[in-house]
Amino acid sequence: MAEKLGFREIKREVFRRIRSNEWGPGTLLPGEVDLAAEFGCARATVNRAMQELSDDGIIERRRKGGSRVKLAPSRQVTFEIPLIRAEIEARGAEYRYELMSNAVEKAPAWLAVRLGLKASTRVRHVECLHFADRTPFQYEDRWINLNAVPRAEAADFSSLSPNEWLVSEVPYTNAEVRFSATGADAKIAKLLKTGVGEPIFLSERSTWLDETPVTNVRFYFAPAYQMIARY
């Protein structure tokens, strides 16, 4: 073997054997000590390689049981949801932001259910539009729990979007994202300058800080939007 193998090379090599069917789905892989002997490195090095293969969803590991190739290698898709501003600027377009409404209300029923709030909770409701080169790109409909984020009471969203404000001011520990397709209603059609009933990509996100609901937001994207991830 020789050649000072690092954990990356080991990972690559093990993966190569898996995908070449040398080690097919369900195969019990050699133990870490055996692999370490074969590759001429320390067990910790093999361990890291195998750990990452496990994180990547290629293999499954169990103490004592050893490592085996996953039967259905359903690899995880990971992508990062960028700030709209960054996404628009990355396309070479000019970003513009427009605040539409900004009010304090009592949490509507559906929101209370979604976040686990009491119906009487005071929330800030912010609606705004994000433009790419003057074309409406995304409509943002956000609700912020004022109990969790009292600073939002006084925040000024006329020039800074609530998205950017929150992301730099309020941390969270848990989040839930839902992607779906919906038809544009009259309001959304008008805002995004499209027809009523047009298919709209909808991304809804809720976040919590240790069980405390923080915010819920719905992003309605202009027609033809695609969310792309590579891995």
Added chain:
Amino acid sequence: MAEKLGFREIKREVFRRIRSNEWGPGTLLPGEVDLAAEFGCARATVNRAMQELSDDGIIERRRKGGSRVKLAPSRQVTFEIPLIRAEIEARGAEYRYELMSNAVEKAPAWLAVRLGLKASTRVRHVECLHFADRTPFQYEDRWINLNAVPRAEAADFSSLSPNEWLVSEVPYTNAEVRFSATGADAKIAKLLKTGVGEPIFLSERSTWLDETPVTNVRFYFAPAYQMIARY
């Protein structure tokens, strides 16, 4: 301090300080040796904690530059895209599969572009439907590069879906996923038993095995479908 801190506890504690704004966005964090001294553990342990925080998108690390809290802590969303069968059965519904068409063709232009194929390449084109309790749940429109997967020439998709066949037979190294919203055309409306123009959630996936295009598939979901991720 005491208490024998493991890398998980260290990770949690550092994250706690970040989210409590003790270490706000952009802050340069203490070096690994300092943290190791504070927590009373080896640098390798701190290293693993910080490594994972970096993987999670919480901090950014650079050699010599040290670690700093990300300005826009855009944490990464990771989805595990399950097999349709598993997804349907997890909902407590009965899974049924129906093959609609299965032919060998020359790659159409759009596919050649998407995957990077020569237009003359022979591909297997498979269309099928996945049902949940007899209701159409997803329409799968798949193309398989026969050069990359010659075994697909003889594969029988009448009872096993191409999705499941591929997932257990053909590995890949790179993939691209696109989520979008589209309107149901006449064909899709009929298959999914919905109206023409209804908003449909569309998931398109392309995979490669070391630069060799393997397959491209479009999943059209029945109306009201949501793709959910928690993290």
Added chain:
DNA sequence: CTATCCATTATGTATAGTCATAAATAGAAG
């Protein structure tokens, strides 16, 4: 004043050894 070089430094990776832990298995007891 600017461009280049180099020492410094924090992270990146590897090592050998140790102890911990979960789970499979064989063995003992009922």
Added chain:
DNA sequence: CTTCTATTTATGACTATACATAATGGATAG
């Protein structure tokens, strides 16, 4: 034959140490 228990074993985690590497920032030369 079943059930519980003890042993074994592969992975999980940690330590201390060492060297590699990239990038910074200052020193130096032009």
